[in-house]
Amino acid sequence: MFSASDAYERFMGRWSRKLAAAFVAFADVQPSDAVLDAGCGTGALASAVLAVPGARVVGVDPSSGYLQAARAHGFEPRASFEEGDIQRLRFPDATFDRSLSMLVLNFVPDPQRALVEMTRVTRPDGIVAAAVWDYGEGMEMLRVFWDEAVAFDASIESRDERHMPLSRSGELETLWRAHGLIAVVEAPLVVPLVFSSFDDFWLPFLGGQGPAGAYASALSEDRRAVLRDRVRARLATGRAGSLMLTARAWAVKGVVPPKVAAGS
Numbered sequence: 455m456f457s458a459s460d461a462y463e464r465f466m467g468r469w470s471r472k473l474a475a476a477f478v479a480f481a482d483v484q485p486s487d488a489v490l491d492a493g494c495g496t497g498a499l500a501s502a503v504l505a506v507p508g509a510r511v512v513g514v515d516p517s518s519g520y521l522q523a524a525r526a527h528g529f530e531p532r533a534s535f536e537e538g539d540i541q542r543l544r545f546p547d548a549t550f551d552r553s554l555s556m557l558v559l560n561f562v563p564d565p566q567r568a569l570v571e572m573t574r575v576t577r578p579d580g581i582v583a584a585a586v587w588d589y590g591e592g593m594e595m596l597r598v599f600w601d602e603a604v605a606f607d608a609s610i611e612s613r614d615e616r617h618m619p620l621s622r623s624g625e626l627e628t629l630w631r632a633h634g635l636i637a638v639v640e641a642p643l644v645v646p647l648v649f650s651s652f653d654d655f656w657l658p659f660l661g662g663q664g665p666a667g668a669y670a671s672a673l674s675e676d677r678r679a680v681l682r683d684r685v686r687a688r689l690a691t692g693r694a695g696s697l698m699l700t701a702r703a704w705a706v707k708g709v710v711p712p713k714v715a716a717g718s
Contacts, residue, residue: 459523461661474502493558497524583707589615592702626706635708
């Protein structure tokens, strides 16, 4: 039996680690920066931050299991991880040079409040940035799954992750501008998803991670087999043989003006 953190790594963590390097470059993390990883999960983004010489990172996440996995990578002494709510950060104003959040804001109950907090703890002229998968079109792994799941059972259409907030072009940029950040830039980040076989694609869905995993793992064995065969036919692949898909995320960054950092 896999732990939740192991199941996440098999399902999404291996792809978020690919995205993390591109996101750190997009956010222009500099040597010796102090970085907040808001919603750090199992540590994919923190690992990419630490690839920047001298950069330090504090990861915050509500899941003790994910935090344990992040700490297990041995990031000390330039990294620390703590349990917390990114909608209510404990840090003083202007603590960090960069506040980053990767693949998290669409799951936060109040993403606007989380952005306010990320902005508050970032110094004037520092950068606040986030990235969210493009669930509607650009995250092909999930798009294939949900297209076939909805075709199989139209009653679950509302569960399709294409309805995720902040996952469409322009939504993150609009949120950033609405909260007073300046020099706002939104851009697509694309990474390859290479699967060694169909099983490498399919089996991670059965770990119960995310909306897709929760749906797949809750199906009866017979119904799950039907959905599996539909997905396999869609991908036109057997048990052996690799396949490659792509995953696109929308990323946004903005600069904290002095008046926002001061809370005025």
